[in-house]
Amino acid sequence: MSTIKAHYRTCNLCEAMCGLEIQLENNEIQSIKGDKKDLFSKGFICPKATALQDIYTDPDRLKKPIKKVNGEWIEISWAAAYDLVANEIKKVQKKYGHDAVAAYQGNPTVHNIGSMLFSSDFLRALKTNNKYSASSVDQLPQQLAAQWMFGHIFTVPIPDINHTDYFLVLGANPLISNGSLMSAAGMPNRIKELQARGGKMVVVDPRKTKTAEIADQHIFIKPGKDVYFLAAIIHEFFEKKLIDINNLPEWMSGKKELQSFFIEFSPEKAEDICGVKKEIIEQTAVAFIAADKAVCYGRMGVSTQEYGTFCHWLINLINILSNNFDKQGGAMFPKAAVDVVSFISKKGTEHRYDRFRSRVRDLPETNGELPVAVLAEEMLTPGKNQIKAFICSSGNPVLSTPNGKQLNKALQGLDFMVSIDIYLNETSQQADVILPPATGFETEHYDLFFNNLAVSNVAKYSPPLFKPEVGMRYDWQIFKALTKRLKKKISLVEKLLIPFLKPSFMLNIGLNKGPYPINLKKLKNNPHGMDLGPLQPRMPGYLFTRDKKLHLAPALLVKQFKQLNLEHKSQELVLIGRRELRSNNSWMHNSYRLIKGKNRCTVLIHNEDAESRKIMEGDLVEVKSTKGSILLPAEITDIIMPGVVSIPHGYGHGDSGTKLDVANAHAGVSINDITDEGFLDTLSGNAAFSGVEVEVKKSIG
Numbered sequence: 001m002s003t004i005k006a007h008y009r010t011c012n013l014c015e016a017m018c019g020l021e022i023q024l025e026n027n028e029i030q031s032i033k034g035d036k037k038d039l040f041s042k043g044f045i046c047p048k049a050t051a052l053q054d055i056y057t058d059p060d061r062l063k064k065p066i067k068k069v070n071g072e073w074i075e076i077s078w079a080a081a082y083d084l085v086a087n088e089i090k091k092v093q094k095k096y097g098h099d100a101v102a103a104y105q106g107n108p109t110v111h112n113i114g115s116m117l118f119s120s121d122f123l124r125a126l127k128t129n130n131k132y133s134a135s136s137v138d139q140l141p142q143q144l145a146a147q148w149m150f151g152h153i154f155t156v157p158i159p160d161i162n163h164t165d166y167f168l169v170l171g172a173n174p175l176i177s178n179g180s181l182m183s184a185a186g187m188p189n190r191i192k193e194l195q196a197r198g199g200k201m202v203v204v205d206p207r208k209t210k211t212a213e214i215a216d217q218h219i220f221i222k223p224g225k226d227v228y229f230l231a232a233i234i235h236e237f238f239e240k241k242l243i244d245i246n247n248l249p250e251w252m253s254g255k256k257e258l259q260s261f262f263i264e265f266s267p268e269k270a271e272d273i274c275g276v277k278k279e280i281i282e283q284t285a286v287a288f289i290a291a292d293k294a295v296c297y298g299r300m301g302v303s304t305q306e307y308g309t310f311c312h313w314l315i316n317l318i319n320i321l322s323n324n325f326d327k328q329g330g331a332m333f334p335k336a337a338v339d340v341v342s343f344i345s346k347k348g349t350e351h352r353y354d355r356f357r358s359r360v361r362d363l364p365e366t367n368g369e370l371p372v373a374v375l376a377e378e379m380l381t382p383g384k385n386q387i388k389a390f391i392c393s394s395g396n397p398v399l400s401t402p403n404g405k406q407l408n409k410a411l412q413g414l415d416f417m418v419s420i421d422i423y424l425n426e427t428s429q430q431a432d433v434i435l436p437p438a439t440g441f442e443t444e445h446y447d448l449f450f451n452n453l454a455v456s457n458v459a460k461y462s463p464p465l466f467k468p469e470v471g472m473r474y475d476w477q478i479f480k481a482l483t484k485r486l487k488k489k490i491s492l493v494e495k496l497l498i499p500f501l502k503p504s505f506m507l508n509i510g511l512n513k514g515p516y517p518i519n520l521k522k523l524k525n526n527p528h529g530m531d532l533g534p535l536q537p538r539m540p541g542y543l544f545t546r547d548k549k550l551h552l553a554p555a556l557l558v559k560q561f562k563q564l565n566l567e568h569k570s571q572e573l574v575l576i577g578r579r580e581l582r583s584n585n586s587w588m589h590n591s592y593r594l595i596k597g598k599n600r601c602t603v604l605i606h607n608e609d610a611e612s613r614k615i616m617e618g619d620l621v622e623v624k625s626t627k628g629s630i631l632l633p634a635e636i637t638d639i640i641m642p643g644v645v646s647i648p649h650g651y652g653h654g655d656s657g658t659k660l661d662v663a664n665a666h667a668g669v670s671i672n673d674i675t676d677e678g679f680l681d682t683l684s685g686n687a688a689f690s691g692v693e694v695e696v697k698k699s700i701g
């Protein structure tokens with residue numbers, strides 16, 4: 001007799017937190033569909049969800065630790081691997097000091113409760129200042145702006161898309177990315193609902209994206225120049241007396257300072273630099289104020305640019321000044337079932353900036369991390385505290401960080417490297433040891449972070465679907481085993497506690513301490529999740545600044561902003577990135593169902609720019625920056641602004657020597673071979689991927 005059953009869980013691949021319904025027959029997956037009863041996603045999923053099965057069954061996935069011996073990989077036992085890694089780390093630290101060991105944590109870390117809960121103890125045990133993560137090629141400016149304005153690195157306001165009437169979107173493509181720092185499964189429906197209630201979505205992007213296509217208005221903007229557009233909107237607020245800053249509550253400081261701050265940033269001036277017509281800027285400012293409920297939202301495109309932190313500061317200001325902050329339909333703060341904000345710091349993190357700097361380039365840390373753009377030079381530059389050993393977990397920085405080629409070279413000169421990864425990829429292939437964890441369907445799941453960034457208050461726990469194969473280990477077990485070996489002293493309390501320290505045990509404590517009367521048992525009884533209600537106003541009680549004020553004009557930001565250049569600089573061609581629906585950063589190209597079809601690693605170029613360079617559709621072209629050049633096919637289009645070219649990231653598997661077989665036919669090239677580790681957002685050190693100057697020409701031969 002065959003047994004048929006359904007398993008419900010949350011997809012762990014991205015921030016959207018979609019509920020899945022997995023039909024099993026005799027414990028074999030028959031189908032993966034959206035869970036219609038999921039209270040958050042209501043049946044929505046994207047094509048990546050079904051690829052979870054491919055990861056589970058992928059014969060290329062690593063399941064046992066491997067060690068490189070004379071260039072060959074050999075399997076070793078977990079105990080031997082842990083001892084080897086811990087001993088090598090200790091050896092390097094004894095010889096060169098604690099900072100000689102660096103650690104990078106990649107994107108899947110935040111989608112994995114075990115890594116979230118157990119990696120911080122491991123990082124502490126390393127006692128190194130060389131801590132890096134994907135944050136500094138992603139959202140760091142958004143978090144830094146939040147830290148300075150609201151006092152905590154993790155109090156990032158989220159657009160209340162479910163209730164807004166005017167959604168101004170800059171540098172985000174939620175129809176494809178499914179929302180970021182705005183967990184909102186089912187974006188297409190949410191946008192439809194917004195429009196059905198008479199609301200408008202306006203998209204500001206150098207490319208007419210899928211999101212821009214369904215928007216009520218799309219505004220082309222020159223890459224990296226959003227700061228001028230945003231400042232001009234605020235200029236209009238003051239100039240046209242659309243707002244009265246004195247009406248803002250007394251718990252906001254810096255009002256006086258702001259009053260005259262934006263005088264110079266007229267729409268005329270902004271048009272000159274960012275390419276958006278002054279009338280459009282004026283209309284946008286007026287429409288934003290006229291809407292009953294409006295919210296301005298910016299993501300990757302405005303984070304990964306030269307003025308990322310300014311952009312996010314201005315976005316917050318637009319919401320605050322227009323009286324759309326901490327209000328229904330505006331920018332709001334979720335209240336998650338596990339209060340990770342307090343868990344990170346009850347007192348706030350305002351002071352966690354520039355407490356130390358990177359050795360070579362003298363860039364400031366944020367919240368204990370250095371910008372990953374300095375990682376390669378910290379490995380390559382001789383001297384005291386040069387990085388000699390590297391731990392890379394859940395990441396592929398050779399493909400995902402600026403000038404990844406240089407990092408690839410730097411990794412080859414290390415004394416020791418370990419990757420905690422399920423694949424042999426472009427980065428892990430340089431390691432001496434790879435520790436591969438159980439993942440996906442083999443893990444339990446609770447979104448510690450993204451419930452705190454979601455458009456409604458929800459909570460859901462997913463048990464593992466399948467038991468990992470005998471002998472496999474979870475990320476948290478790997479971190480725990482390494483921490484134990486690295487710590488000099490373990491207290492008696494710790495010793496007694498250690499056996500109980502498991503993700504579900506800690507999650508239950510977090511839930512019990514949280515703001516709702518729920519615990520793990522209750523979550524287990526609600527396999528479609530629990531709806532904890534719409535977002536509610538939380539201010540001023542949710543401020544973490546030392547003076548308990550919301551800082552409209554944070555001192556360091558204002559100081560730098562005053563030096564902002566108002567000169568128009570002409571650039572012939574600049575580069576931006578792009579994400580595709582069937583991709584997930586650098587690591588899902590081994591799934592045939594995702595990668596099949598036409599080659600998507602192309603350079604988008606506007607008709608006029610192609611014509612003047614005699615480039616035809618499909619021609620192999622060379623895209624060159626000061627850092628290097630890559631060859632890829634041209635895709636000629638009018639959906640991109642003249643003067644802008646776009647290349648997706650996460651490709652470049654060709655010379656990896658990895659087993660990503662399917663990808664080899666679609667290997668593509670890495671955009672990050674031509675991005676620039678010196679081109680950064682000054683304040684945060686975040687990589688500026690948007691606006692890199694390039695030359696494009698038809699490849700000869």
Ligand SMILES: Nc1nc2c(c(=O)[nH]1)N[C@H]1C(S)=C(S)[C@@H](COP(=O)(O)OP(=O)(O)OC[C@H]3O[C@@H](n4cnc5c(=O)[nH]c(N)nc54)[C@H](O)[C@@H]3O)O[C@H]1N2
Pocket residue numbers: 105106107108112134137138300393394395396397399400401420421422423425437438439440475577578584585586587649650671672675689
């Ligand atoms: N030019 C350009 N560069 C970019 C971007 C861009 O838009 N343009 N985007 C940036 C952004 S937003 C991000 S987040 C980064 C992402 O870059 P990274 O975080 O460096 O890398 P990913 O491509 O996400 O690779 C994740 C790795 O984790 C492994 N993995 C998957 N699941 C697990 C697990 O459960 N445990 C462990 N231990 N490993 C696992 C995968 O095999 C893969 O090797 O790229 C950034 N780089």
Ligand SMILES: Nc1nc2c(c(=O)[nH]1)N[C@H]1C(S)=C(S)[C@@H](COP(=O)(O)OP(=O)(O)OC[C@H]3O[C@@H](n4cnc5c(=O)[nH]c(N)nc54)[C@H](O)[C@@H]3O)O[C@H]1N2
Pocket residue numbers: 014015107138170171172173174176177178179180204205206207209221222223224225226299300301302305576577578579580581582583584585690691
């Ligand atoms: N399918 C898919 N979904 C994903 C991912 C994936 O790889 N694939 N990655 C996940 C991750 S890690 C993240 S961080 C999120 C990112 O989520 P999003 O930020 O929504 O995704 P992106 O596609 O990077 O969108 C950035 C947009 O900014 C535009 N842009 C580029 N430069 C500029 C600029 O200077 N100004 C303005 N105004 N716009 C600009 C680009 O054209 C693009 O449309 O997506 C997540 N979801």
Ligand code: SF4
Pocket residue numbers: 011012013014015016017018044045046047048049177178185
């Ligand atoms: S949108 Fe994200 S969470 Fe939803 S199914 Fe796709 S990858 Fe999974």
Ligand SMILES: [Mo]
Pocket residue numbers: 107134138
């Ligand atoms: Mo990201």
